[in-house]
Amino acid sequence: MQKIITAIFLGCAATSLASDPQVGTGATDGYMLVWQDLFDADELNPLRWDIEVNGDGGGNHELQYYTDRPENVRLGDDGDGNGCLILTARRENYLGRNFTSGRVNSKNRTAFTHGKIEASIKIPSTANGLWPAFWMMGNDYDAVGWPKCGETDIMEMGNAQGISSGLQNCFFNGACHWGQGWPAASYANSLARSYSLQDGEYHLFTVFWDENSIRMYVDLDRYPTQNPYYKLDCPMDEPDNEWSPGNYFHKDNFILFNLAVGGDFTGIHQADAITALNEDNLNEASMYINYVKVYQKGLLSENLDCIDPGDEIESGIESTVYARDYEIHYDGDSIRTNAPRITLYSMCGSPVCTSETGLITTSGLAPGFYLANCENTSRKILVIK
Numbered sequence: 001m002q003k004i005i006t007a008i009f010l011g012c013a014a015t016s017l018a019s020d021p022q023v024g025t026g027a028t029d030g031y032m033l034v035w036q037d038l039f040d041a042d043e044l045n046p047l048r049w050d051i052e053v054n055g056d057g058g059g060n061h062e063l064q065y066y067t068d069r070p071e072n073v074r075l076g077d078d079g080d081g082n083g084c085l086i087l088t089a090r091r092e093n094y095l096g097r098n099f100t101s102g103r104v105n106s107k108n109r110t111a112f113t114h115g116k117i118e119a120s121i122k123i124p125s126t127a128n129g130l131w132p133a134f135w136m137m138g139n140d141y142d143a144v145g146w147p148k149c150g151e152t153d154i155m156e157m158g159n160a161q162g163i164s165s166g167l168q169n170c171f172f173n174g175a176c177h178w179g180q181g182w183p184a185a186s187y188a189n190s191l192a193r194s195y196s197l198q199d200g201e202y203h204l205f206t207v208f209w210d211e212n213s214i215r216m217y218v219d220l221d222r223y224p225t226q227n228p229y230y231k232l233d234c235p236m237d238e239p240d241n242e243w244s245p246g247n248y249f250h251k252d253n254f255i256l257f258n259l260a261v262g263g264d265f266t267g268i269h270q271a272d273a274i275t276a277l278n279e280d281n282l283n284e285a286s287m288y289i290n291y292v293k294v295y296q297k298g299l300l301s302e303n304l305d306c307i308d309p310g311d312e313i314e315s316g317i318e319s320t321v322y323a324r325d326y327e328i329h330y331d332g333d334s335i336r337t338n339a340p341r342i343t344l345y346s347m348c349g350s351p352v353c354t355s356e357t358g359l360i361t362t363s364g365l366a367p368g369f370y371l372a373n374c375e376n377t378s379r380k381i382l383v384i385k
Helices: 160-165
Strands: 003-007 010-012 032-037 064-066 073-077 083-094 097-101 103-105 110-113 115-122 130-138 151-157 171-178 185-192 203-209 213-218 230-233 253-261 284-296 303-306 313-315 318-323 326-330 334-337 342-346 351-355 359-361 368-374 377-383
Touching: 032 110, 032 303, 032 313, 064 253, 083 103, 083 253, 097 253, 110 115, 110 284, 115 130, 115 151, 130 284, 151 203, 151 213, 160 171, 160 185, 171 213, 171 230, 185 230, 253 284, 303 368, 326 368, 334 342, 334 368, 342 359, 351 359
Parallel strands: 064 097
Antiparallel strands: 003 318, 010 313, 032 284, 073 083, 083 097, 083 284, 103 253, 110 253, 110 303, 115 203, 115 284, 130 151, 130 253, 151 171, 171 185, 203 213, 213 230, 318 326, 326 334, 334 359, 342 351, 342 368, 368 377
16 A cells, blocks of 8 residues: 655745735645746746747737836836736837737747646726736647647636626636637637726636536635536546547647737727727726746646746645655655655656665756656655755
């Protein structure tokens, strides 16, 4: 019989900027914080994020030109002491477009399979014509394109239905898109929250993504017993059905944040119909992202692939695994076992190091998951520094 005893205390590093605790739902239900960006630095880290520059309309006839200018994309204080990623939409003539804005993604920089992903976002007033979004796509996008890569829209606001119903400040949706080509298979769910999501406060958007489903929540830190506002069942039980969602949503994904202007989602295609950017707000509005975090459980179905380890994660970890007559112990500085030999493997199965004394120090290891093996007993270990 195998017995696992684990005591984990994970939090985020304190910063001088942030007045918000930047915790979210935290490390609960077996989830461990494995990567985060608190956006408290002076500049956006290019090893984590790419700032997109294009005016192609995003395939949705959007009206903005995405730039890498600080007027549209920057890190800064939100005015309340919170360091944030700030995406700003502006009414201005720029390279043939009537608006500029910002969009960033972590493609080929920070990607992962499965976990709990959440972001704290202050959403601007979208009425009428702004389209803020927090979403993910398959990291194989460059190789297979859309929709084969799969798309998970965790939060979108500003759609035409919300506008027509007069509920722009509380009407939002989650969605997934996938398939072999256009038209893509899609499942979306739109609903109106009982309170405004555009109230000048931060709201937490959380997605749980595992081998069986994708589930989305808003303000789960405030309302922990709520039902998901979106759920897609996507078990990998139809490998021969090339349109089954389970064949598209179990691979590395990257993160995107953007603030679009107009387009098919909003039902607005003319610049003079965009009322969200007006004289009262000096023809600009911003979306603030206080932080984004990725949690995982250390399951073999999970993966984390990042160039940069993300912002420091404070950890006081005691993790001891007992199996047969041997134990594997990790205290944050070293991995040790009472077996005579221990080998550490990457999650790709490549050997990283071997010790004949049963002791491996973690100072030379990159943060991430490793498979520790001693005497045919293997356990996945999360190394955080």
